[in-house]
Amino acid sequence: MAGDYVVGCKHCEEAFVKASFAVDDFEIIDLTPSPASTIEDKEWWRRYLEEGYNLLLEGPPGEGKSRMAYQIADQLVSEGWEAIYIDGGPHVGAKDLLGGVSIRGGSTTYRPGLLLKAFMQAEKGQKVVVVIDELPRIPVREQGILVASLFPKWIGGKRVFTLSVPELGRTFFAPAENLWFIATGNLGEGYVNSALSDKALEERFASETIKMSLNQVQTLLTELVVKRGFSPSLAQKLVKVREKMEKAYAEGAVATFLSYRQLERAVKLARKEEEVPQLLVKYYSRDIEERAVLEKALQGVFT
Ligand SMILES: Nc1ncnc2c1ncn2[C@@H]1O[C@H](COP(=O)(O)OP(=O)(O)OP(=O)(O)O)[C@@H](O)[C@H]1O
Numbered sequence: 001m002a003g004d005y006v007v008g009c010k011h012c013e014e015a016f017v018k019a020s021f022a023v024d025d026f027e028i029i030d031l032t033p034s035p036a037s038t039i040e041d042k043e044w045w046r047r048y049l050e051e052g053y054n055l056l057l058e059g060p061p062g063e064g065k066s067r068m069a070y071q072i073a074d075q076l077v078s079e080g081w082e083a084i085y086i087d088g089g090p091h092v093g094a095k096d097l098l099g100g101v102s103i104r105g106g107s108t109t110y111r112p113g114l115l116l117k118a119f120m121q122a123e124k125g126q127k128v129v130v131v132i133d134e135l136p137r138i139p140v141r142e143q144g145i146l147v148a149s150l151f152p153k154w155i156g157g158k159r160v161f162t163l164s165v166p167e168l169g170r171t172f173f174a175p176a177e178n179l180w181f182i183a184t185g186n187l188g189e190g191y192v193n194s195a196l197s198d199k200a201l202e203e204r205f206a207s208e209t210i211k212m213s214l215n216q217v218q219t220l221l222t223e224l225v226v227k228r229g230f231s232p233s234l235a236q237k238l239v240k241v242r243e244k245m246e247k248a249y250a251e252g253a254v255a256t257f258l259s260y261r262q263l264e265r266a267v268k269l270a271r272k273e274e275e276v277p278q279l280l281v282k283y284y285s286r287d288i289e290e291r292a293v294l295e296k297a298l299q300g301v302f303t
């Protein structure tokens, strides 16, 4: 039996330890977005699904939007849904969404794109969640395809999504309850490709701002510093720094949000605890004035 080999196999055990570490790393710790952080409900996102609104997770970089989108999809997959993932970016073309003709061994076949696959599955009765990471980075033309297909229409007394595929000369109809779209993006001023192609696409989503609460940052950092063998007080200090920088950001003193990703990176890459503050400055921003604000915040907390 395969299991027999695992017992007493040192490498297997090591591999298992590594694997479980990775699994730990992806544990859902808190899926509550900060504006609603007082809400106990960890499955806050379910009302968007139940009310039939596509969900757009927006907010500053490095605060967990993508991870949250994937975790929500994971949860649905565990309930029998299928998940389809689209990585947004300038490389996304109509062919990636709708598909195209391909020639294989002399015969031509139509290979459906990711969006069409979702529709075909949903048409058949399968529930499908489509995760579109970095939606605003998708080119305007392809955003146009989404505008057309992401809003349910009433046809024959039923709510359906429709997708027209000109190359096939066919429109696909998917019952609205079988399809759900979750997207992520940094919207607003100061972000590259920060715009959705038009207001209509924005309206196809209900949006939720994702920014970790101080509590959540505290929980995650504490776990991280303990894993690294650093003292738990380091996490507390970093939370204070984050708090100060949040204030500086709100007041407009800095344009760069001190993200959870930056905090995480400094803790993970420091060879010793004392290195964390300087690494944080290093990874925070290229702007000298912004760095000075962070240095001041660090001095106030670390001395
Ligand atoms: N719940 C969580 N538990 C542990 N780590 C988390 C959690 N959420 C986010 N992180 C970590 O924070 C970092 C940023 O997360 P993520 O990439 O999802 O952010 P994002 O908002 O999508 O950023 P971007 O706007 O740059 O795409 C990652 O290293 C991720 O692993």
Ligand SMILES: [Mg+2]
Pocket (backbone or CB within 6 Å): 065, 066, 067, 133, 134, 184
């Ligand atoms: Mg992301």
